[in-house]
Amino acid sequence: MLLATNLSLYPNPNPIGQLIMLRYKAPGNVDKKTKIRAKVEVNGERKVDETFTAVSDLSRQKVVTEEQLVVWYEEGRAEKAKGKGGEDVIRVTFNVEEGSSEVMLTHLYWA
């Protein structure tokens, strides 16, 4: 007997892109010069390379607050998977550029 857990029961309205969201924490007294650079490569091809200013809730000076940045790119409907096992290989790179604050990576989401 073959039991299958079908994860595709729910309709996928329109595969229009790949969304990646990073949740991070930054201190309330974050150095305003602190920047986070985000790069996304799909099958070795650069899709995104952009720099964000790290933000925090400045009203909460001594409290680490949680923030998020969103990276989105179009998948391209005709794009064919070239990676491992026929699936796309998606790599996301973050690094902190400038500034004296630490950045704490807490969650990585994608859809």
Place this chain on the structure above:
Amino acid sequence: MLRSAQLAGYAERYGAGIGHVMAATAEMVGPVASHFPVTKKADPTATPWAARYLRCDDSASTLQCTTENMYTDQDKYNSRCWVERNDFTPRVKQNSVKTPHHASWHPGWREHLYKGRLITFVLLSALEHGLEGMSRVTREEGVPYDGSNWHMEGVHEEVRSRLRKEMEEMGESAPPGGECFEAINFKSVQVLQSLTETNGTRLGGGQVLPHHGRSIARIICGRKMNCRTDYTPRADPERNLRGIVVDVPEGMEKNLLLGEEEYGGGDVAIEGQKVPEGEVDVVGLVTGGSGIGLASPTDSAGNHSAQIPKPTAPGTDPKFWRLAKSMVGTCDGTKCTSCGRNADSNCLLYGRNDAEVYIVGNKNTGPIKFEIPVERGGRAVEVSERGGV
């Protein structure tokens, strides 16, 4: 939001499945509270153990025993930081009085026990109903058990159709995604537009054109969202953020280690957590008397054994990204595993799974690269005729 989720076909993301049942069940606590036996201050043991100290006043319609009118702190909390044992002594002195976080608003273990049993009863009843249905159908139709009997797609579609119809009758529109779209506040996020050849348009951080905001919302509201984190508890501890770091430079690997437990093996049972003699031991019934949790084996003289101290040494090289505030062990939220036996802990038996673990870096730590796991499509499990997987 739930209605919107059902319409868009991703109800499970918002807990419209079993989580919703559990929440609804937990809300039953109030209405049935007035039927609880009252624990008399003069003779609390006259009340069955599992119902004791849940209702302390005849006129009360809620579960409201408090430290003022009935029980002591020891009655409300049954956790301990450490139980002395003959085979192992922690290197850090353990708190001897009580565990942390004894907040006044906390209901304590008795109410948790009651809610847990209530939820379990609902789930077991549902399971029984399902098994009876499966048994009946296979008797009538034979095997294999047809997928239409247990796939949920038709049920969800029926719910969606009825909901749409109801909304139309009430004069409401039912846009795909509905309230989910509105719930997403893009002003609070920084959004990057891709450099894709197909589009070519770029947006700076924090700026979202309506078109792109809608595209992103369609992904969030219409697709299964995946996530990796090192926060605990997690149902599957192996699905973590540190596990998808790739191209790790030499020296950084140790920084991402979870560390090892201060000691291994089972724990000595905490006196206040044992089911009293003569009371119904639900866990014992389910597990055939073996109980849940790690129990330390003892020899004929009652001495505990098999404890192996393991020094913990996660890396802290400032040149690399590192894991911080980690909780060692298997923190899956169950009592069957050990969690938080950190070498520097002064409350090793606490068992609290909550921890906001993160990977921290700065301008000196260089890049950190993640490879996003491809987790699409379904999963098939072959089950033999004898039931083995």
